[in-house]
Structures are given as C-alpha cells and as structure tokens.
Amino acid sequence: xxxxxxxxxxxxxxxxxxxxxxxxxxxxxxxxxxxxxxxxxxxxxxxxxxxxxxxxxxxxxxxxxxxxxxxxxxxxxxxxxxxxxxxxxxxxxxxxxxxxxxxxxxxxxxxxxxxxxxxxxxxxxxxxxxxxxxxxxxxxxxxxxxxxxxxxxxxxxxxxxxxxxxxxxxxxxxxxxxxxxxxxxxxxxxxx
Ligand SMILES: [Zn+2]
Numbered sequence: 657x658x659x660x661x662x663x664x665x666x667x668x669x670x671x672x673x674x675x676x677x678x679x680x681x682x683x684x685x686x687x688x689x690x691x692x693x694x695x696x697x698x699x700x701x702x703x704x705x706x707x708x709x710x711x712x713x714x715x716x717x718x719x720x721x722x723x724x725x726x727x728x729x730x731x732x733x734x735x736x737x738x739x740x741x742x743x744x745x746x747x748x749x750x751x752x753x754x755x756x757x758x759x760x761x762x763x764x765x766x767x768x769x770x771x772x773x774x775x776x777x778x779x780x781x782x783x784x785x786x787x788x789x790x791x792x793x794x795x796x797x798x799x800x801x802x803x804x805x806x807x808x809x810x811x812x813x814x815x816x817x818x819x820x821x822x823x824x825x826x827x828x829x830x831x832x833x834x835x836x837x838x839x840x841x842x843x844x845x846x847x848x
Contacts (some may be wrong), residue, residue, distance in 0.1 A: 657700055657810050658780045659709070661821050665781045666698025666774035667691075673773055675772045675835045681846040683761040690770035693748075697774025698742060701735040701782070704728045737793035738777060744775055784820075785809050 657665075670690070704725050705709050711721030727735040735744075748771050752764040783789045787807045788800030800808050809815050832839065 657809070658776075658816065659702075659764065661816060661824070662698045662702075662778050663695055664783060664821065664824050664828070665777045668693050668779035668824055668831070670694045670770055671828060672833055673769075675831065675838060677783055677794070679766075679842065681848065682763055682766060684847055685759050686763045686766050687763050687810075687847055689742045689767045691763050691769040693767045697744075697748075697771035698778055700775050700802050701740065701772075701778045702731075704733060704735045705731050732782070732787055732798070733790060734793060736782060736791075738791055739793050741772075741775060741779070745772060766846040785811050787811075 699708070699710075702708050703721070706718065706721035706725050708721065711717035711724075714720065725731070729739075734740045745768075749768055752768055754765050756762070772790065779789055779791070783791075783800050785800065786805055788798030788805070788808075790796070790798050792799070802808065
C-alpha cells in the first residue's frame with residue numbers, strides 16, 4: 657500500500673473513532689498533535705524499509721534505516737505484527753511522556769490513541785495486499801484478506817489508485833457529511 661493511501665486510511669480511521677466515541681473537551685494543541693501523531697502512526701510500520709521518508713529526514717538516516725531494518729527482521733516483519741504494535745505502544749507512550757513538558761496543554765492520552773489508531777489502520781490496510789501481514793509473529797505466517805492471495809491488492813497498481821484510494825475518499829466524505837453538525841459543534845464548543 658502506498659504512503660498516501662496509508663495517510664488517508666489513518667485519517668479516516670481516526671475520524672470514525674472520533675465521531676463514534678464521545679470525546680471530552682480538548683485543547684487545540686491536543687487536536688493538532690492528534691492529527692500529526694495519527695499520520696505518523698499511519699506510516700510508522702514502514703520504517704522497516706531503509707528507503708522510508710523518515711530515514712531521509714534524520715542525521716545518518718541512511719545507515720540508521722539499514723540497521724533498524726536488519727534488526728527488525730526486514731520489511732513487513734516485526735513492525736507489521738501485534739508484537740510490534742505492543743512495542744510501539746510502549747515506546748510511543750514513553751516518548752510522549754518525555755515530550756509532554758514541551759506542550760503541557762496537550763492531552764498525551766489522546767495523542768497516543770491517535771498514533772495507535774493510525775498504526776492499526778496501516779496493518780489492516782496492508783492485510784489487503786498480496787504480501788499479507790505477519791500479525792501473529794513469532795508464528796511465521798502472513799495473513800491477508802481475502803484469504804486467496806491472488807484476489808488481493810498489488811501495492812501501487814491500478815486497483816489501489818483508481819478504486820481503493822477514491823473509495824476511501826468517498827467513505828471519509830460521507831462520514832464528514834453525515835456528522836457535519838456534531839463535528840462543527842465539537843470544534844466550536846469543546847476545542848479551546
Ligand atoms: Zn506497511
């Protein structure tokens with residue numbers, strides 16, 4: 657699955673959870689950090705590729721990316737499993753605790769959830785691709801949907817760009833159109 661499909665899927669998943677789950681009032685910084693964390697979570701599992709944009713943006717990223725890829729077992733291995741999800745859950749929580757003093761008005765609980773929703777959406781989306789996802793590592797099986805491999809999506813090909821991506825755009829648009837009033841009310845009265 658391409659990065660932009662993951663970005664959109666993460667945002668759509670976050671929007672779904674946000675409208676289905678009653679949210680308590682939050683600061684503007686919380687809302688913005690949630691959007692950012694969600695997008696990072698949406699592509700986080702792919703840092704197991706040395707070519708991931710993340711590695712281009714940090715010092716010595718080329719080498720760090722290769723090292724991380726090797727340590728995590730290569731592409732679509734540890735970071736694409738429930739085990740990896742738990743690892744990220746603890747790691748991101750610890751990182752947020754460290755960063756919290758920089759933005760004390762942010763509710764890091766919400767930010768953490770936004771990241772995790774993005775990451776889970778990534779694993780679910782990758783499950784629709786031919787390669788599948790090793791959800792149950794260390795069990796050495798990759799799972800995908802539909803179970804017949806040939807019926808699954810090939811990353812970056814026409815089905816993804818012509819059907820899947822526009823399809824998620826429509827789902828997202830319908831979600832916002834049908835919950836427009838609730839969302840506007842929340843933004844007006846509960847974000848400060
Ligand atoms: Zn992936």
